[in-house]
Amino acid sequence: MSWFLLLFVAALGVQIQGVAGEYIGGFFDRAQGPAIQVGIVTEAPTHQWRVIPATPEVNAAMIANAADVGESHYEIILTGRSARTVVIRDIRPVVDRCGDPIGGDLVARFHGGPAPKVVLGLDLDGDRRTFRAVSKNGKMLDPYFIGPTARKVTLSKGEVESFVLSVKTTRRSCEWRVAVDYTAHGKPHTTLVTRTGGVPFRTTARLPETSEYSAVHHLRDPGKNVWERTDLRAYCAEPARDPQMTPRPMGMCDPK
Incomplete structure (x- = not known):
């Protein structure tokens, strides 16, 4: 006994x-804090135009808060911080407000890097409730996180997942944020993602006529971050010294 x-x-x-x-x-x-860490939200590798109020000179803050023209491309990086597996239930758009397309000065931008693996697409002129899977040729498919083909994403401690958000419009300008819904320790949580300082992302349609833009700011000396303001017609007529630094995406120099 x-x-x-x-x-x-x-x-x-x-x-x-x-x-x-x-x-x-x-x-x-x-x-220790939130079960996931949202990494630096960076612009994905692409050519991109932005638009700012007409001005003789630009600075980093103006460019950072400017609206993307036609399309926005940003990479969001999620890192697991919990000893238990975290389930990413959804990454969804939060569209705050929309209005008429924005005019002003254009800013030519380029970001290099490897091609993205997972692209989540959103058409601001259509269903703005969910991000969709995007094919290699850029076609939007079914919703990525909801519905019968919903993908399951989990994060162990130290595991990293990245998504490129591709947001477009041809009709309006919109301010939007990103909500990351996840489950940790059996409880639901949501993290809101914005630009630095809580500033929402901004995407605006291209104006009907290219001539409606005042001018274009482009890098003349990338090493010194020297920007030059040029009349858009003169800019389009001049051959690009470096396609990476003076991009002409979206046919901005061609008649629409």
Whole structure:
């Protein structure tokens, strides 16, 4: 009988120790902060036009807060921080407001880098409730996170997933943010993603006539970050010294 009691107490002690370890581990895991970390939201590798109010000179803040013309491309990087697996339930757009297309000065931008692996597309002129999968040729497919073909994304501690958000419009200008819905420790959470400083992303349609834009700001000396303001017609007529630094995406120099 004494041997039976000894074995029972020993087994009970192991069970209690296991439960306590799980509880303590979970406590410290939650105390470290959010279960996922949203990495730096960067512009994806692409040629891109932005538009700012007409001005003789530009600075970094003006460019950072400018509206993308026609399309926006941003990369969002998610990193797991929890000892337990985190489930990404949805990455969805939050469209704050829309209005007429924006005019002013154009800014020519280029960002290099490897081609994105997972692209999530959104048409601001259509269904603005969900991001869709995008094919290699740029065609929008079914919703990525919801519906019968919903993809399952999980993050272990230290695991990284990245998505390129491709947002377009041909009719309006919109301000939008991104909501990341996830489950951690059995509870739902949401993280809102914006530009630096809480500024929403901005995407505007191209104006009907290219001549409606005042001018274009483009890099003349990338090493010194020197920008030059040129009349759009003169800019389009001049051969590009470096296609990477003086891009002509979206046929901006061609009649629409």
